Amino acid sequence: MERVTIVGPSGSGKSTLAKxxxxxxxxxxxxMDQLFFDPGWIEKSKEALLEETKQILDENEHWVIEGNYGKTLPSRLSKSTNVFFLDYPRRIYTYRVLKRLVQTYGKxxxxxxxxxxxxxxxxFLKYVWDFKTRRRDKLLKLVQSELxxxxxxxxxxxxxxxxxxLENEINVYSN
Structure with missing residues (x-):
């Protein structure tokens, strides 16, 4: 694995998998959340986000980038060697988001x-709940079309x- 893109709903474990x-x-x-927001939850412009993403892709040979952000996906996918789509049931990622809110609130x-x-x-909670019905298919089509x-x-x-x-991949790369 050299260049990995991870996508999926909030709470699916994209950050954990990336780490x-x-x-x-x-x-x-x-x-991508680190790139998209300035302090105080101020959203960066699409142009600034695209430029930061381009800089990462141009300056680094091996990486994992997690997050959806559709405007940046074509450039990330064009350089990816692996893409993981975490397409879990709504009950799993919604529970994880709520659990995360309780555990990390204010931090x-x-x-x-x-x-x-x-x-x-x-x-945001509505965005999480609506992911499966409103965003999932569009994200999957975008990934498949740009892959x-x-x-x-x-x-x-x-x-x-x-x-x-992961257990199988780690064993393959360890041998």
Missing amino acids: RLGKRFGLLVFH VREDMAPGCPERIDLP PSNCKLVIFKHPKECERY
Whole structure:
């Protein structure tokens, strides 16, 4: 694994997977949420986000980038060797988001931009709930349409599938 893009709904474990892959395979890890927000949850312009993403892609040979951000996906996918789509049931990622809110409320998570503490945000909760019905298919189509022929796409339907895959991949790369 050299250049990995991870997509999926909030709470699916994109950041956790990115950190695991980064540690195991010696890849730099980038979180799109860190790139997208300035302190105080101020959203950067699309142009600034695209430029920061381009800079990461141009300056680094090996990486994991997690997060959806559709405007940046074509450039990330064009350089990816592996793409993981965490396509879990709504009950799993919604529960994880709620659990995360309780555990980290008022704190800045390491995968978030500085100055962006965890908060209860009803529009975000609605975004999470609506992912499966409003965003999933569009995201999957975008990934499939932009996927280079030499890139491996793996869609995980459950965290256990992802875990089994990682165990197998780590064994393959260890031998």
